[in-house]
Amino acid sequence: MSTTDEEQWRGVAAEDVEELDAIVGARLQRRSRVLLGSLVRPRLGTGLFALLLVIAENALTLAGPVLIAVAIDTGIPNALDGDTAALAWCVGGYLGSGLGAAALRFAFLKVSGRFGQDVLLDLRRRVFDHAQRLSLSFHEKYTSGKVISRLTSDIDSLHDLLEDGLDGLLTAVLSVFGIAVVLLVLDPPLGLLVLAGLIPVLWVTRWFYLRSRHAYRGTRGAIAKIIVQFVETMNGMRAVQAFRREPRNERILAGLNDEFRRANKTALDVMATFTMTVRLVGNLSLALVLVIGAVRVVNGGLELGVLTAFMLYLRRFYDPLDELAMFANSYTSAIAALEKISGVLEERPTVVDPESPVALPAAGTGRAVTFAGVEFRYSPAGPVVLPEFDLTIPAGQTVALVGATGAGKSTLAKLVARFYDPPVGTVALDGVDLRAVADAELRRAVVTVTQENFLFAGSVADNIGLGRPSASRAEIEAAARAVGADEFIRALPDGYDTDVRKRGGRLSAGQRQMVAFARAFLADPAVLVLDEATSSLDVPTERAVQRALESVLADRTALIIAHRLSTVLIADRVLVVEGGRVVEDGSPEELIAHPSGGRFAALHRTWLESLA
Known part of the structure; x- marks a missing residue:
């Protein structure tokens, strides 16, 4: 029975069940x-x-x-x-x-x-x-x-x-x-x-x-x-x-x-x-x-x-x-x-390819992301996650989203990647509603790296190459070097040809995350979404990735969701999200130095104390 069929049973009196x-x-x-x-x-x-x-x-x-x-x-x-x-x-x-x-x-x-x-x-x-x-x-x-x-x-x-x-x-x-x-x-x-x-x-x-x-x-x-x-x-x-x-x-x-x-x-x-x-x-x-x-x-x-x-x-x-x-x-x-x-x-897709797609305008390495009057909930009967959300991210800006679990940060990332469509309002790239963009073009423009990165059985090179199937071996290895993954890959038994096995089980969680980074960087997107993407990295690896991020994210629009403030501090702009709304907005330095203090400043103090 499909979801539609099951919904017919809700609210039905017992005597009507047999007829239904x-x-x-x-x-x-x-x-x-x-x-x-x-x-x-x-x-x-x-x-x-x-x-x-x-x-x-x-x-x-x-x-x-x-x-x-x-x-x-x-x-x-x-x-x-x-x-x-x-x-x-x-x-x-x-x-x-x-x-x-x-x-x-x-x-x-x-x-x-x-x-x-x-x-x-x-x-x-x-x-x-x-x-x-x-x-x-x-x-x-x-x-x-x-x-x-x-x-x-x-x-x-x-x-x-x-x-x-x-x-x-x-x-x-x-x-x-x-x-x-x-x-x-x-x-x-x-x-x-x-x-x-x-x-x-x-x-x-x-x-x-x-x-x-x-x-x-x-x-x-x-x-x-x-x-x-x-x-x-x-x-x-x-x-x-x-x-x-x-x-x-x-x-x-x-x-x-x-x-x-x-x-x-x-x-x-x-x-x-x-x-x-x-x-x-x-x-x-x-x-x-x-x-x-x-x-x-x-x-x-x-x-x-x-x-x-x-x-x-x-x-x-x-x-x-x-x-x-x-x-x-x-x-x-x-x-x-x-x-x-x-x-x-x-079952029909809730996110469909447009019949008459609109091409994205020519742009440099980054694209502007706009949320206009977005209201969103995951199901018609579910709670409102984003109540009338408005936000503009200029092209080339790196924005970090911080806030408590359930504040709506990952929902914003899913909307930018168009895993969901908002029932009210629009999410746009360079002014073009994502619903009007062909899926193939959108996937080239926006790439997401998540905490639960997935590797397929096959070689390391094959998994990195998913980012751009036409890429040469030299380009695959260059992407790995850009994120600091080349050294550990070459140390594997067969280097880039090492079979990572089912779900990447041959690699550690941090190594799988590094491969996922290399895959995303090889794709060379205009917008890069990192949803808790550094959570599986140890401190030395995280520092290496942050150094790579500073160069790779230059002039590229990026949306970073992270609880580790060390990752957040590389952003141009920090948004503190609470209940689906932005309650603080500014550069990391501005929010930390806010005279009356604030949520991000408190998070930063707590983080510094944890390092002591």
Whole structure:
């Protein structure tokens, strides 16, 4: 269920929940069918070819019992009289139909397999690409574990449907209809008796579909919670082991496993009831046909070969109904999975690329940043973070933001980087509203370095090169030297070619931060945002970075958020933010020397005392 769907439940009276569940359920199914149709439609030709192959295969398979009946009633008696032609034709035809059916089965599996894999690859690509395009606000509320669940277990459910379910469905439907026609032709009274048994089968099939649909929604939600728990635990393994959280994690996972077990038990109970009913009806029909047919054979009203063929067909008539059950099982599981996947695909970015972008004016190394009447909150029902905020940062100025946690400093950085759009007011670069700037141009103009810097598995050079993919090796190394990272990089086992491993785990926190700095400097942005970017550096490294910052930030617009005043003091201007408002504004020297004192002066005194 997407965020939009979940919001429909809020404020709903208990007596209306069932009705709302039905409405939402119908909407989810419709959305899932639309998604499935969009995946199948481009490959309709391949699907129809697979259908023709399975029709031909079933036609050859249905010929077998007829040939056996002819052999019993005509071929064998003629052979006893010395004429073996009819029996030879029956035997040859049976072998030929068997070989032809096998060849067609081989071709069908190849074609249907390619069809299924194409659908799955398309869906996996859609989900991955769409998730990358969604705004930061989506990823902050929708955990990575849920996205992984969509790309793994949910797509696996669709894989089961396409690989086995469709094959079973086509074979079962063609067999049931084909055999029904043959039974009516062989003996209408017995054929009608068999078809009467379909009435309870159709009823229980409808019951099975309705019940299993709800059951499999529960299994998809339960397995997603388990994957989320796994991902969260593995990502936080250091904290888990440091604070001995293993027992609590085990209790949480045990509870989630129990929820998954109950959901699966419900689904299996429904499946077992359906299968039992179908087999019961099939066995009763088989017994009735055998008794009635035997009486008619004894009385001369039915030939033995016809009864034999009828029994063979009847066995094949009810066996495919089990295949229909398996298909219904796979289908309801896949539809439940598609409901989850389509919910992700239905999400829309809250920060969108403009249809008619406006180019930023030509400028030097820096650009002016302007906040005009900005009001911002992270959700419509959330608290106001910035109440009517106004600020102008001239091009080339380095501004430091200080203040207590939650004052709104990081929010300002996110707005400048356009991770969010303010619902009221504008954030502009050189007078151009960020909403009018093409995303690619904005990412070249504004680069953010955060405290939680992220490195990808690969070499140090590759991670620095993300700042500008076209950069040469010499430019990458120059960027590293500019921030003082060259020395420690060359000391690594393979220098710039050293694999930093997952999340940069081979490097220390300070080293990862230095690589992130080099990446940002290589990008050569007009506006550089440093959000607690020096918090992971030790004192000697921080001093080296500050020396590099003084030269790299020259004539470049910079926004520095830091609690360390040693970093703040290199700024041209300091803004003290409180409750989303600027309460002090001036150079570091002016604010420190303020005659009546102030918040920044108090922070500075506290910092000096901490150094004593």
